[in-house]
Amino acid sequence: MSDEPLTLENLPADLREEYQNLITGTVDVLPAEDLLQRLLRARTEGRPLRAKLGVDPTAPDIHLGHTVVLRKLAQFQAYGHTAVLIIGDFTAKVGDPSGRSKLRPRLEEETIEKNAATYVEQAAKVLDMDRVELVRNSDWLSPLKMDDVLRLSAVVTVARMLERDDFAKRYAGNEPISMLEFMYPLLQGYDSVAVRADVELGGTDQKFNLLMGRNIMDAYGLEPQSVMTVPLLAGTDGTQKMSKTYGNYVGVNEAPEDMFGKIMSIPDRLMVTYWTLLTGAPYREIEDVQRRLDKGAYHPATAKRDLAERITSLYHGSAAATAAREHFDRVFRERELPENLAEAALPAEALKDGKVWLPRLLNLTGLAASNGEARRLLEQGAVRVNDRVITESEAELSPEEVRGAVIQVGKRRFLRISA
RNA sequence: GGGGGGAUGCCCGAGUGGCCAAAGGGAGCAGACUGUAAAUCUGCCGGCGAUGCCUACGGAGGUUCAAAUCCUCCUCCCCCCA
Secondary structure: OOOOOOOOOOOOHHHHHHHHHHHOOOOEEEOOOHHHHHHHHHHHHOOOOEEEEEEOOOOOOOEHHHHHHHHHHHHHHHOOOEEEEEEOOOHHHHOOOOOOOOOOOOOOHHHHHHHHHHHHHHHOOOOOHHHEEEEEOHHHHOOOOHHHHHHHHOOOOHHHHHOOHHHHHHHHOOOOOOHHHHHHHHHHHHHHHHHOOOEEEEEHHHHHHHHHHHHHHHHOOOOOOEEEEEOOOEOOOOOOEOOHHHOOOOEOOOOHHHHHHHHHOOOHHHHHHHHHHHOOOOHHHHHHHHHHHHHOOOOHHHHHHHHHHHHHHHHHOHHHHHHHHHHHHHHHHOOOOOOOOOEEOOOHHHEEOOEEEHHHHHHHOOOOOOHHHHHHHHHOOOEEEOOEEOOOOOOEEOHHHHOOOEEEEOOOEEEEEOO
16 A cells, blocks of 8 residues: 555546445445545455445345345445355344344244345345355354354453443343344454455444454454445335334335335435435436435426336336336326226125125225224225215115225225126 | 342333223324425224124233232343342
């Protein structure tokens, strides 16, 4: 390395562009100048960087929140670096305490295997899997002997562990912390040793673990990795992080119309964030969108529809994305019926004495979760039969009125009863 | 090993014998307004064709006409001392 101070200005233009794009949408790049140094060195030595991402297959499906870091990794790939994707089949059994306020239940191996398979399959929607170095951490973690584990545990002190936010909170709040959880950051750090990472990516909740990796690499005689964190993506509610448990997620396998619709429901203030984190767009484009929105030259509603179409097309192709946009405009802007109505037969159980008891029908067809909920929806004017609002909670209709009718509950639930 | 505190509905949290399907808040759902945005207002928010019945206050028993509330045992968590 030269002694010359390293600044953006004295970098070759294309390297500067690469760096700018890589750090776009990140929260931390630590230590500050480290990544820049490495990129420069990679260039001069003709050796691509090894960018590590470890994921624990703890969830059966992945959603847009998971793709943020995957896109970042894909960006490294696009610049010719090596994406090292570690399936944490071993660490999944330990359970990452990051951001947890509770003990995480340990997973069965069978579940882990299944999750791992779907994860890889879905990650392929973002990464170029042919060029990914795909490994499992059980390969090197399982064979460790007690001696090795002890050596590893000696690297860190308990006080250092308790500096961690989530541990500190739980400790202060009289919540349990198991020794097992203390092991987690050590194992993740050991992964970095095993794959000789140049840079490790992760969510901001991973910062402690990522930095721990540096300590551990150092203790094992390796140059500590750079650390890059990306924000946790806020869910469609705009407040909580995107997560299945909060029901504010957009799954990568969702139907184009649902994906489009869910993205439309995010608060405006999240638009640029989504644009940055979910589209893989270069930073210049992001800046441009931001500028036009600020000037009022880009109507928020249009921008959001463009965004939704853009993201949808990444997972379903542009034809399906365009169709999803048309569907959306039709149903929600023009307030017309969707073009492909779901259809269901009139269930026999809904009939009594030759009448159709509406609450029961709504329940049976899945438009309401129970008869009681159906009644409530009716009382609140949320139910339409052939565009006629029915507010009578015990409404009984004749079969003729119901057959072939379109039933709408709320703004988005539609069903046609077969004739 | 000893002593003390705690577990309530999706989440937080009140409730210490009947008035408790359980206050309040959050989340959620629905209506109005809109751009399925934000903000705001309003209503709902266990199940059952239902002036009643069933399920539910960590689990199992018990006391009582009556238990989320009292007793016994169990499970789990936390704190203090060692």
